[in-house]
Amino acid sequence: MGGGGGGASVDPKTEDDKVFYALGLDIGKNIDVFGLQPNEAELVKSGLSDAIAKKKPKVDLEVVRPKIFELARKRQEAKAGSEKTKGKAMVDKAAKEPGAQQLPSGLVIKTLRPGTGASPNENDTVKVQYEGRLTDGTVFDSSYKRNEPAEFPLKGVVRCWTEGLQKMKVGEKAQLTCPADIAYGDQGRPPTIPGGATLVFDVELLEIKAAAATPPTAPPAGASDPHQPPAPAAKK
Structure with missing residues (x-):
């Protein structure tokens, strides 16, 4: 605790x-x-x-209960603010690296290995290998460790991925540095991803499968399914 x-x-x-x-x-x-x-x-x-x-x-639980939720909200906001401060420093540093490109959303993309194939659009389904890290280097998800590439529709993931993958070509490996606002926001995805966290992904675009008919339902906030790519952040 x-x-x-x-x-x-x-x-x-x-x-x-x-x-x-x-x-x-x-x-x-x-x-x-x-x-x-x-x-x-x-x-x-x-x-x-x-x-x-x-x-x-x-104490009278019914009287105090609303204060429990208020305290949780305040502490979550404070923690998210601290994470965003740390994350901004990382985003700024990533944006200054040679070859890095920063989009208006704040996403920073850096090509680690060029590709020569086509680029997907937001309606496509893609096949990728990836590793996701927190600002302290902690790996919270990795298809490499599972030895199993992931397939997902670009409309069914966090905005950082939807934007970033469209800038990539098949065969390319890139690093995506994602501010919280285009990842999991102030809510995060406990217990793995804290609220306000900036995330760093190394992504290889292996294949563009086909246009997605119906995006899958994202796991509920807090659920941890290692076989699912980053799901959309919960809307406020």
């Missing part, structure tokens, strides 16, 4: 132990948006313990 807290850690030994421990992990990930400090984490654990033990609550 964010900054963590005191208390002895219990190692899961049996299969049931592992299930209950995993339940705790899941709860922790669901409240990661709060970025809890150690003293705040202790209060959360106290409330959880009281609820499990069916003790009389120390």
